[in-house]
Amino acid sequence: MKFVIQRDQLIKSVQDVMKAISSRTVIPILTGMKIEAKQHGITLTGSDSDISIESHIPAEEDGKVNVEQIEEGTIVLQAKYFPDIIRKLPEKTVEIESDENLKITIRSGKAEFNLNGQDAEEYPQLPMLQTDESFEIPTDLLKSLIKQTVFAISTMETRPILTGVNIKLADNKLSFTATDSHRLASREIPVKEANIEFQSIVVPGKSLNELNKILDDTEETVEISVTSNQILFRTKHLNFLSRLLDGNYPETSRLIPEQSKTTLHVKTKELLSTIDRASLLAKEERNNVVRLATKDDSNVEITSNSPEVGTVAEDVTIQSMEGEELKISFSSKYMIDALKAIEYDDVKVDFTGAMRPFIIRPAEDDSILQLILPVRTY
Template identity: 65%
Template sequence: MKFLIQRDRLIQSVQDVMRAVSSRTTIPILTGIKIVAANDGVTFTGSDSDVSIESFIPKEEDGDELVEIKELGSIVLQAKFFSEIVKKLPMDTVEIEVLNQFQTVIRSGKSEFNLIGLDPDEYPHLPQISEDNILKIPTDILKTLIRQTVFAVSTLETRPILTGVNCKVENGKLYCIATDSHRLAMRTAAIDTQSEETYNIVIPGKSLNELNKILDDTNEPVEIVITENQVLFRTKHLLFLSRLLEGSYPDTSRLIPNESKTEITINTKEFLQAIDRASLLAREGRNPNVVKLTTIGSGLVEISSNTPEVGKVVEQVQSQAIDGEELKISFSAKYMMDALKALEGLEIRVNFSGAMRPFVIHPVNDESILQLILPVRTY
């Protein structure tokens, strides 16, 4: 194998596939990156057997030559060393050549590295996925869906199913739901599909976080293929494969209250900043990070926190409107701030159905996104 390649594209592809490489794998060859030089370009693959990422660099793109293939072939190189080397090479062009016994030479300018490679035939094959039903969604919308839900997954392994995002496809819509049983995030978006089939899967939150980091902010479509135990995301030059979590996701529709006793409409940024300030003194004590919200008339909302051994803070925020009963409620400042950062829009609507019932946050005039938080008992 022998080819010349543009260094910046090489670095980008290696960084992308490195996201799937784990140093803690029990399969030694998976600590490496597989490189395949074919007639049409070079493919890089990284995998930890749960997530596999493949990045393809074509021979040319938009009239620019990216790769010059001199000899076809493949090799697996230790990811840790290879990724560090390519970042620090001196010139814009890199030559990679495999000699006998998997000895690999990496040249750039006057710099030359010799790496001992591994047998590419021992690298596990990515599973072949039949592509009967392809779903399509613009990349930027998929990134938004992930950003607005994935933060609410559970980080505890006690209920593994809650460490993933529940994705349902029905009637041309994709529903994404995440909950850690103290809060819930839900977002819906239209999806392009030729099939009537419905899906209900759970994708690990870790996988979606990695996918979000390597997707570009474009409106180019991402193709999604779902099988019984895996999901494939594919863009022009990227292939991202993740296993699915096994088990059934809890029915979260029962959590969402369908009545409201108090409704507050308020500026998102002002509300977020007031809660952020109140949380500064709420980090210690019996109920760490808890702030209290009280309606005090004239459309005013009081945000406060009180930690006896530290001090207290009180701040009033003017809302656009308060409808319904008076309210006193306590909640996690972190959960509220996470939810507000995920929402889009200048104003939000918060619907409360009692001091100890979950409350729901929507952007004003947008029902496609919903955040739900359980209050905290403070007495």
């Protein structure tokens, strides 16, 4: 195997693929990175058996040559050293060559590295997903779906199913839902021409976080395919494969209150920064609790106190309030996370009493929903 490649292209692909490689894997060869050279380009693969990532560098694209002098072959390289070597090479191009004894030579300018490789035959075959059943959505939309939900997953392994995001596709609507049983985040979008439906799959939150880091903010589409235990996200140069979590995701729709007793309309930024300030005194062991109390039709008061530290109180101007007066306590961290996820200037907060879950939505958009359970403070 041999090829000469543009270093910046190689660095980008290596960084993407490294996100799937773990030094803690039980299969030793998976600590390496597989490199496959074919006439049409180079493919890098990394996997930790939960996530697998393939990144393809085409030999030529849009009239620009990325890879030349290709002699076909595959090899597995030690991922621990390879990224740092590539990053620090002196020239803009890199020549990589392997011999029949699995020895790899990396040359750039006056620098030359020799590494021991491993036989690519021993590298596990990635499952090939049939892509007849798939649907497409724009990349930037997928990124915002992930961003607006994944933060609400559980980090506790006691209920593994809650460490993932529940995804449904039915009636040409795609929904993402995440909950840790104290809060819930969901968003629904319309999908055109989906020739596939699934009622409920659960993708590990870790997988979605890694995918979100790799994807560029573009309007190009991502093709998504699902089988019984895997999901594949495919872009022009990337295949991102994740296992799905086993088990039944709880029915979350019954958590969402039908009617509300108090509704506030407020500027997202003002509410966010006030709660952020109040949380400065909210002690860790008390769940970062802050308190909201309605005052009149144009103000609510946000307070927090910590006996050893002190108290804070601040009024927030609201645009309007409908319904009953209310005092409620909640985790400032949950509220801050929820408000940050909503990318709208105005929010509507619906309360159904001091001890019932409350809902935060953009004022003009019902497709994004954040739900938070209040905290008892007595």
